[in-house]
Amino acid sequence: xxNGNGCIKPEQCGCFYHGHGYEIGEILWTEGCSEKxxxxxxxxxxxxxxxxxxxxxxxxxxxxxxARKAIHAEVVQANIxxxxx
Numbered sequence: 001x002x003n004g005n006g007c008i009k010p011e012q013c014g015c016f017y018h019g020h021g022y023e024i025g026e027i028l029w030t031e032g033c034s035e036k037x038x039x040x041x042x043x044x045x046x047x048x049x050x051x052x053x054x055x056x057x058x059x060x061x062x063x064x065x066x067a068r069k070a071i072h073a074e075v076v077q078a079n080i081x082x083x084x085x
Contacts, residue, residue, distance in 0.1 A: 012024070012041070013041075013042065013043045014026070014039055014043070015039035015040075015043050015044065015045050016043065017037065017039070017045050022039040022045075023039060024039050024040065024041055025038070025039065026038075026039045027039075028063060028064070028065075029050070029058070029063070029064040029065050029066070030047075030064065031060075031064055032058060032064070033050065033051060033052050033058035033064055033065070033066055034049065034050070034051065035047050035048065035049055035050055036048060036050040052066035053066065055068060055069060056068055056069060057069050
């Protein structure tokens with residue numbers, strides 16, 4: 001088989017899945033992150049049930065995946081007036 005750089009063995013080929021090419025070992029997530037798909041040797045995509053780890057949520061940033069949950073913090077500046085009499 002050929003890639004852009006010459007001939008390679010079939011077991012070194014990546015995967016073509018839903019119109020996109022992936023390298024061996026690359027992981028892609030389904031919408032909602034309920035499954036992850038792993039590109040295996042010989043152009044095989046292995047699907048397995050999955051979920052995001054604790055502290056992460058499923059987000060869409062060009063592709064679906066798990067990312068740390070955003071922490072929203074509000075800092076309020078306190079003015080303290082001290083009166084000495």
